[in-house]
Amino acid sequence: MHQAEITAAQAYIRLMAATRAALADPDVAPLYMSVLASPMEEADEALRSAGLTGNEDRFFALVRQLQPTLTGSDR
Numbered sequence: 001m002h003q004a005e006i007t008a009a010q011a012y013i014r015l016m017a018a019t020r021a022a023l024a025d026p027d028v029a030p031l032y033m034s035v036l037a038s039p040m041e042e043a044d045e046a047l048r049s050a051g052l053t054g055n056e057d058r059f060f061a062l063v064r065q066l067q068p069t070l071t072g073s074d075r
Contacts, residue, residue, distance in 0.1 A: 001062060001065065002050070004046070004049050004050035004051075005050045005052065005062050006062070006066070007046050007049070007050065008043070008046035008047050008049070008050040008052050008059065008062070009059070009062040009063045009065075009066045010046075010066065011039070011042045011043040011045075011046040011047075012043050012046075012047075012059075012063055013063065013066060013067050014039055014042070014043075015036070015039040015040060015042070015043045018035065018036055018039045019036060019039075022035055022036055047059065
């Protein structure tokens with residue numbers, strides 16, 4: 001795994017954590033949606049930089065290597 005790929009996978013993991021936190025309480029979730037713009041931009045840029053845009057199979061394999069429970073591969 002190259003550093004750019006690790007960076008992309010980590011950005012995605014941070015985006016998922018931010019999304020889960022923002023949506024944890026449905027009553028206030030709309031207030032926090034704007035908070036997700038920065039992690040989404042970070043993840044998009046990291047994917048482009050790593051050459052993973054459009055290569056979801058490779059990308060999610062990398063994410064599973066870093067955090068297996070995030071993608072449900074522990075089931």
